[in-house]
Amino acid sequence: MTPAPSFKRRLLGYLRPYLFPRLAALVAAMLVLSATNGAIPFLAKGFINQLSGLRNLTVVRTLSLEILGLFLIRAGAHFLSIYLNAYLVQRITLDMRSQLNHALQRLPLSFFNRSPTGAIASRVINDVRVMVLSLSGGASSLVGDGSSLLAVTCAAIYLDWRLALIALIGFPCAVLPITYFSRRMRRMTRSAQKQLGGLVALLHETFQGNRIVKAFGMEDYERVRFNAELERLFRIHLRVARIRAATGPMIETMAAFAVVAVLWYGSSSVVLGTRSAGSFGAFFAAALLVYEPFKRLSRANNNLQQGMAAAERVFEILDYPTDVPEDPAPIELPHGSHRIELHGVGFRYGKRRVLRDVNLTVGVGEVVALVGSSGAGKSTVADLILRFYDVTDGQILVDGIDIRRLSLASLRSQIGLVTQHTFLFNDTIRANIAYGSAGRGEDEIIAAARNAYAHDFIMRLPKGYDTVVGELGTRLSGGERQRIAIARALLRDPPILVLDEATSQLDSESERLVQEALEYLMANRTTVLIAHRLSTVLRAGRIAVLARGRIIESGSHEELLALGREYRRLYELQSAPPADLQGNGGLAG
Ligand SMILES: Nc1ncnc2c1ncn2[C@@H]1O[C@H](COP(=O)(O)OP(=O)(O)OP(=O)(O)O)[C@@H](O)[C@H]1O
Numbered sequence: 193m194t195p196a197p198s199f200k201r202r203l204l205g206y207l208r209p210y211l212f213p214r215l216a217a218l219v220a221a222m223l224v225l226s227a228t229n230g231a232i233p234f235l236a237k238g239f240i241n242q243l244s245g246l247r248n249l250t251v252v253r254t255l256s257l258e259i260l261g262l263f264l265i266r267a268g269a270h271f272l273s274i275y276l277n278a279y280l281v282q283r284i285t286l287d288m289r290s291q292l293n294h295a296l297q298r299l300p301l302s303f304f305n306r307s308p309t310g311a312i313a314s315r316v317i318n319d320v321r322v323m324v325l326s327l328s329g330g331a332s333s334l335v336g337d338g339s340s341l342l343a344v345t346c347a348a349i350y351l352d353w354r355l356a357l358i359a360l361i362g363f364p365c366a367v368l369p370i371t372y373f374s375r376r377m378r379r380m381t382r383s384a385q386k387q388l389g390g391l392v393a394l395l396h397e398t399f400q401g402n403r404i405v406k407a408f409g410m411e412d413y414e415r416v417r418f419n420a421e422l423e424r425l426f427r428i429h430l431r432v433a434r435i436r437a438a439t440g441p442m443i444e445t446m447a448a449f450a451v452v453a454v455l456w457y458g459s460s461s462v463v464l465g466t467r468s469a470g471s472f473g474a475f476f477a478a479a480l481l482v483y484e485p486f487k488r489l490s491r492a493n494n495n496l497q498q499g500m501a502a503a504e505r506v507f508e509i510l511d512y513p514t515d516v517p518e519d520p521a522p523i524e525l526p527h528g529s530h531r532i533e534l535h536g537v538g539f540r541y542g543k544r545r546v547l548r549d550v551n552l553t554v555g556v557g558e559v560v561a562l563v564g565s566s567g568a569g570k571s572t573v574a575d576l577i578l579r580f581y582d583v584t585d586g587q588i589l590v591d592g593i594d595i596r597r598l599s600l601a602s603l604r605s606q607i608g609l610v611t612q613h614t615f616l617f618n619d620t621i622r623a624n625i626a627y628g629s630a631g632r633g634e635d636e637i638i639a640a641a642r643n644a645y646a647h648d649f650i651m652r653l654p655k656g657y658d659t660v661v662g663e664l665g666t667r668l669s670g671g672e673r674q675r676i677a678i679a680r681a682l683l684r685d686p687p688i689l690v691l692d693e694a695t696s697q698l699d700s701e702s703e704r705l706v707q708e709a710l711e712y713l714m715a716n717r718t719t720v721l722i723a724h725r726l727s728t729v730l731r732a733g734r735i736a737v738l739a740r741g742r743i744i745e746s747g748s749h750e751e752l753l754a755l756g757r758e759y760r761r762l763y764e765l766q767s768a769p770p771a772d773l774q775g776n777g778g779l780a781g
Pocket residue numbers: 305541544546564565566567568569570571572573612724
């Protein structure tokens with residue numbers, strides 16, 4: 193890995209594409225604004241001098257026009273600074289979210305197993321927003337208020353350095369409380385953002401599980417749970433608000449001392465006649481002008497801290513290590529028939545051993561069935577072949593090459609997957625079938641649907657292939673969803689098939705039809721067929737029985753029956769189900 197650039201350098205990196213002309217113009221506009229701030233005391237001095245002594249009307253007119261011009265320039269600069277600031281904020285937000293999404297798509301499955309969907313979404317939406325808004329607010333205050341402060345301070349020193357010194361003596365005292373607050377601010381923001389993520393995750397879960405919430409009468413429980421989380425977020429936000437609220441008045445109090453000191457010393461000298469009213473008035477205007485940017489600058493630090501806290505959370509995702517790394521010089525798996533071998537494969541989820549010493553060969557065009565009781569590790573084998581996880585022991589070979597040496601994209605492009613839990617996107621049926629098969633024609637999509645025995649029910653839907661299926665396909669039945677998923681795999685026409693319980697949700701009638709479609713699909717394809725129901729398995733050339741993560745027996749249906757061990761036990765369990773459970777679960781073969 194390349195060494196991580198420092199945090200601040202990394203943040204600045206997001207500005208780099210916009211340095212010229214936009215950021216340059218923004219800074220220029222802000223500097224113009226500040227410079228006009230610096231000019232105000234001088235114009236004020238001119239006016240006061242005219243009023244208190246010189247009384248020249250031409251000069252008064254020129255001065256008035258100058259002030260008008262000054263405000264026109266300010267107006268232009270002000271517009272530009274707000275507009276360009278908004279442009280950069282929105283643009284960088286877009287960049288960040290896009291980069292984050294890109295990074296998330298590459299993250300391993302193990303990451304998604306660990307983090308609730310809502311919490312991830314919250315980082316992409318909320319953390320990026322807080323990060324960009326707070327940092328840009330802080331940074332523009334640093335530039336804008338910083339330069340204003342500088343301009344006005346210079347003006348004050350130029351006008352009267354003795355008074356300036358008195359006014360400025362308080363500034364260093366402000367540093368201590370500001371640094372103290374900033375540390376607390378960062379911590380509080382982190383926990384606020386984390387809490388917000390948890391809240392979104394909770395919402396997401398209760399909406400998605402709404403059927404269960406309702407069925408189990410848990411509405412009140414969920415409401416109380418959500419309110420407790422809201423209450424916690426509220427308390428964290430109050431703590432943040434206390435810091436924000438305290439910063440301003442704290443600085444104000446310090447400033448009051450300085451203002452009083454200047455007023456006292458300055459007016460005394462005017463009364464004693466050692467200083468003109470004009471120069472004191474101008475200086476006093478400058479001192480008051482110092483005060484606003486200084487106060488804002490102290491708040492800028494709060495903003496920067498909030499932004500950095502959110503940025504840390506964003507970077508955590510960007511820096512999350514992948515546990516299925518791409519080989520530095522990956523081999524492209526050519527299109528064609530393939531042979532899959534598992535050699536002494538072991539796998540652990542964390543500390544939990546799920547597979548051990550699994551040896552399995554699926555020859556070119558061969559169908560090998562994987563059976564076994566629930567939790568035996570069948571779906572895990574499928575996940576390993578697609579490299580959703582890497583094996584912890586042994587290796588998986590495709591055409592004799594370790595799949596860790598293959599490019600991920602080329603490996604996966606050769607595999608058609610039908611998973612145990614069918615996933616459909618909230619899109620049209622057509623788009624769901626054509627997912628991952630760009631450029632296929634309408635007739636091919638319909639042919640795939642026909643072969644998956646989905647065409648008829650699709651045509652009965654109000655909008656046919658244009659029907660939107662709802663989130664996760666909620667507007668379809670379980671069996672309908674599964675047939676769409678099979679059509680998806682059919683259309684992709686891959687040389688390797690991984691079918692996990694492909695027919696588990698079909699009734700006996702459609703199961704028989706889909707069986708035939710699958711048989712047609714499996715012809716000349718290297719297939720790993722995972723099934724509970726042994727009716728499916730009868731079509732396989734070879735059957736491997738998995739129990740507690742090991743392959744304990746393998747052979748043909750007859751051989752395994754004759755062996756009279758686990759396979760026979762499973763077979764007999766399914767052959768003689770209790771009468772009232774017969775139907776979907778029965779053995780069709
Ligand atoms: N993401 C995960 N993290 C930790 N453990 C997991 C994870 N997924 C599965 N397991 C565990 O691994 C074991 C094997 O799971 P797997 O899904 O491979 O079983 P299976 O044979 O497909 O079962 P079924 O027939 O019920 O689908 C199970 O004991 C399961 O609890």
